[in-house]
Amino acid sequence: MTPTAILRRAALAALCLAGVACGTSTRPDDASEYELELIWLGTPPSEQVRSSFDVAGNTIRATIVGPLSTVALPTSFTNLSQCGLPGHPDVSREPIRGLRIYAIVESIDGNGGTLGSAGPCLIRNDDTPALGVMRFDDADVQNLLSSGRLARVVLHEMLHVVGFGTVWYDQAVIDTTTPTDARFLGLLARQACRDFNGGASICASTVPVHSADGDGSRFSHWRESVFANELMTPFLGSGATPLSATTIGSLEDLGYEVSYETANPFTLPGAAALRADEPATGLMLGEPMQPRWKLDGAGRLTPYRPRR
Ligand SMILES: [Zn+2]
Known part of the structure; x- marks a missing residue:
């Protein structure tokens, strides 16, 4: 890593530690240049649950270390129902520097059955996810927490949001x-x-x-x-x-x-x-969600066309 890169990483970490632009979201404070922003919807889960998400997010930011291009959310993206999460009209208009994840833990179908769903919703023109969602069943989350597996399950699902198994066709891999x-x-x-x-x-x-x-x-x-x-x-x-x-x-x-x-x-x-x-x-763990939207070369929102 060049000294310039080290300085840039230090500067980014300081920016977040100072709370600038971090808002109510949780951003790990390590030196990665990959920005991962987690925003909770609905009733925020317990501190233990949130900490499992932070552990997973920190692992991802220690693994993906390079920056991505900053994208502005197109004005035609107005509501998280466009990502399959109805009832959450407030979408941050802040530019996305890496990946923004909206997460919610709520009642779905009780113990067992569906754990939930996660995946990218909006991907860049180069096919890297910019905005994704994670929705988990509260009952399953409590079980996973008790059995000590929550952070690993969240890491698995977060990697799908990052693109594992969800943009493979787009990247022709x-x-x-x-x-x-x-x-x-x-x-x-x-x-x-x-x-x-x-x-x-x-x-x-x-x-x-x-x-x-x-x-x-x-x-x-x-x-x-x-x-x-x-x-x-x-x-x-x-x-x-x-x-x-x-x-x-x-x-x-x-x-x-x-x-x-x-x-x-x-x-x-x-x-x-x-x-x-x-x-x-x-x-x-089930099927990850596929992207729904893609930015075109001019930054406009276009419906995602699966290539499989
Ligand atoms: Zn999976």
């Missing part, structure tokens, strides 16, 4: 030509998988993407039967859920400037330990 054997094409994820996660043969040319049909999680996660307990598989086990270098590599493939220092140790299980590619035990 997924190949679903053979739907039963979808593949992630990004070179940096493949390299990380081979160099750091024991994937010399499994990731020899591409990274296996979850392809089992039926639960909505296919084409947006690593393959459960190959990546097992890794954070970005569709099912979250009760044990450790490492954030692998492969996942961080996939973010770099999306155009983010990343640091691999946040990667947890992770080795792909040997062939003997691989599970069948079918619903495994563990918490099913």
